[in-house]
Amino acid sequence: MLQVLRISGLFMCVFIFYNFSACLPFRQVYSEDVDEIKVINGKCFILKLPSNSSTGYQWEDDPSTDPEFLLIEQAQYFADKPIVPGSGGYEIWKFRAIKKGKTYVYMKYAQPWDSNSTVKQFKIEVEIK
Helix, strand or coil, X not given: CHHHHHHHHHHHHHHHHHHHHHHHHHHCEECCXXXXXXXXXXXXXXXXXXXXXXXXXXXXXXXXXXXXXXXXXXXXXXXXXXXCCCCCEEEEEEEEECXXXXXXXXXXXXXXXXXXXXXXXXXXXXXXC
């Protein structure tokens, strides 16, 4: 009976690892300070960007980011704790590499309703192998 439980436990561990191994690439977390990101085709990377939604500013990917190479899977704001009026937070942008080659991520920090409100912008080279 004990051996059956051990085998069942081992099978369960293998099953969990196999099904959640897609989460492993999320350990590649970068900020806007990085110049280059290297990623394997089909894998993901994350940009963690400082933000403050109370100001109306938010990060946007510039249309120059090539959707032929990168797919945006998530863009979400997280407030710092404790949550108080005017406090900041950060945005998580999750990208998946979908084609081998070199491309760029272009981001800007602006108020979406005002085309002249950009206060920060950057680009990061992405090499997809």
